[in-house]
Amino acid sequence: MALKDELEKQQGRWPAAAHAAYEELVRRLGAAETAERALKLGDKIPDFALPNAEGKLVASDELLARGPLVINFFRGDWCPFCRLMLQALDRALPAITAAGGQLVALSPDTGGRLARAKKRLKLSIDLLADVDNGVALAFGVAFRAPEPYRKLIASFGTNLAERHGNDAWIIPIPATYVVDREGIVRYAFVEPEFVRRAEPDDIVAVLKQLS
Amino acid sequence: MTTPSRGCHGGRARERMRRAPSEKRPHAAMEFNQVRYFLTLANTLNFTRAAESCNVTQPALTRAIQKLEDELGGLLFYRERNLTQLTELGQLMRPFLEQTSAAAQAAREQALAFKRRDNAPLRLGLDHSIAAVVLRPVLGELAARIKGFALSMQEASSPEIYGSLLEGALDAGLAVAEAFVPERLNRWKLYDERIVVLCPPMHGFAGLDAVPIARLAQERILRRDIPDWAIAHTIEPLAAALGIQLQIQHSGSQEDHLHEMVKAGLGIAFAGEFQPVPAGLVARPFVEPEASRGVMLVAAAGRQHGPGVAGFLKLMRAREWSAEATARHGHENDNPDRLAVRVTSAPN
Numbered sequence: 339m340a341l342k343d344e345l346e347k348q349q350g351r352w353p354a355a356a357h358a359a360y361e362e363l364v365r366r367l368g369a370a371e372t373a374e375r376a377l378k379l380g381d382k383i384p385d386f387a388l389p390n391a392e393g394k395l396v397a398s399d400e401l402l403a404r405g406p407l408v409i410n411f412f413r414g415d416w417c418p419f420c421r422l423m424l425q426a427l428d429r430a431l432p433a434i435t436a437a438g439g440q441l442v443a444l445s446p447d448t449g450g451r452l453a454r455a456k457k458r459l460k461l462s463i464d465l466l467a468d469v470d471n472g473v474a475l476a477f478g479v480a481f482r483a484p485e486p487y488r489k490l491i492a493s494f495g496t497n498l499a500e501r502h503g504n505d506a507w508i509i510p511i512p513a514t515y516v517v518d519r520e521g522i523v524r525y526a527f528v529e530p531e532f533v534r535r536a537e538p539d540d541i542v543a544v545l546k547q548l549s
Numbered sequence: 550m551t552t553p554s555r556g557c558h559g560g561r562a563r564e565r566m567r568r569a570p571s572e573k574r575p576h577a578a579m580e581f582n583q584v585r586y587f588l589t590l591a592n593t594l595n596f597t598r599a600a601e602s603c604n605v606t607q608p609a610l611t612r613a614i615q616k617l618e619d620e621l622g623g624l625l626f627y628r629e630r631n632l633t634q635l636t637e638l639g640q641l642m643r644p645f646l647e648q649t650s651a652a653a654q655a656a657r658e659q660a661l662a663f664k665r666r667d668n669a670p671l672r673l674g675l676d677h678s679i680a681a682v683v684l685r686p687v688l689g690e691l692a693a694r695i696k697g698f699a700l701s702m703q704e705a706s707s708p709e710i711y712g713s714l715l716e717g718a719l720d721a722g723l724a725v726a727e728a729f730v731p732e733r734l735n736r737w738k739l740y741d742e743r744i745v746v747l748c749p750p751m752h753g754f755a756g757l758d759a760v761p762i763a764r765l766a767q768e769r770i771l772r773r774d775i776p777d778w779a780i781a782h783t784i785e786p787l788a789a790a791l792g793i794q795l796q797i798q799h800s801g802s803q804e805d806h807l808h809e810m811v812k813a814g815l816g817i818a819f820a821g822e823f824q825p826v827p828a829g830l831v832a833r834p835f836v837e838p839e840a841s842r843g844v845m846l847v848a849a850a851g852r853q854h855g856p857g858v859a860g861f862l863k864l865m866r867a868r869e870w871s872a873e874a875t876a877r878h879g880h881e882n883d884n885p886d887r888l889a890v891r892v893t894s895a896p897n
Binding site for chain 2: 375376384385386387388389393394395397398399400448449450452453454467468469470471472473475476478479480481482484485503504505506508511
């Protein structure tokens, strides 16, 4: 099943209240403007270094020295769509590697949650803790969840303040970038409709073009 | 987690207009520059000076602020004729935006620090009763990655650590005593640590899995002679609740002095469960009730940290601090017999 189908199936399971809050969120984010504000094709990415789930500091420029880099921003494993995306990326990892690429997935979750997510979802991909959403901000994909959406997330039993170690309720717009060795963006999928995610096949295709 | 400092509330409703959704299309997300301009304006409370400071034109700054207000769904500043002030939303968002903006800069500087030899200091304070061993993996990673990493560690009481952080004499601390943390400090709870009793192997306690607090009544307690001894803050109320008067006959300021006293039969001592147990002694946790305290990471809020400090805080906040994980931190190479006994696994 393509990722798109899995995601639509998950969305079909939503109760009505979830749909309403989601609509409000998307309206607020103004889907049409999204790509304008975030980093886009041709932009140079800022350097960054973050801890990974194994407690090591991972630096973007060190990765880029080895080959193109896929950078995925996700909210956390509390989000079923993020889980589906992560698993799809994990399945695509051999193809990504074969095409000469590397992959990192960034989330604001702290306190060992990324390590636990990796174990639970049986992932091999490198998860980086974007503590306080600094890199998401630098990429232009950080936003503060509006009130109805905060309520919705809380109703799932998800406490973002505890997960993030701050009360800001800032999360990333789900986004996937492919960056060449010079740090230039060659593919950008930035989508506030968080049920929609980049297809791994598209990512691999871009990587093949870069090699 | 941080609590944003709230200024005066009160009836400022008059300027609190919201733009109708149809008037301005909201922007998707925050931009780093918008946040930077907001923070500068929040400090200067003057559009002209803020624009100069940010090296942009005033209209550009004004537009950026408006876009941020659209994104956040409300006004951040009241603009009156000669007066610019933060709204409630502005005051609420300020610490959050400071934090995120600092994180963005820190992530960039971190990457640079790996390549350069610039001095990257970290002045760290640990409460007297906290085991430095829990830091081993984090300190190891910082030393391995940041060439200019320069660590200085100090032992102090938790209140002294808070004071030093506020003064800028320390960059970060590990502390106990949640109740007294000043508001201007960020704090993140890392783990709960039980208090254990240290005794010689032939002592009656060594035959128990855990020691009921009530049994302390018959023991000679060795007191650690330091100001604000955190362990006493945990144990004394529990003993008092059971009507027990702790008999304190000997004291010492250094832990290894106390260990020798225990070995010499002068009495029993207390320790945190993650502190390595000296060879020749036995450690047992308390029950009826269990004695434990929270250990927190603390740092000054609103300060721009260098790569040594920022790297430390990120590594500490990102890692797993469940009891099992914390007990393992740095203990991979240590003699497992020397670890404090854990009777049951604490739930996550």
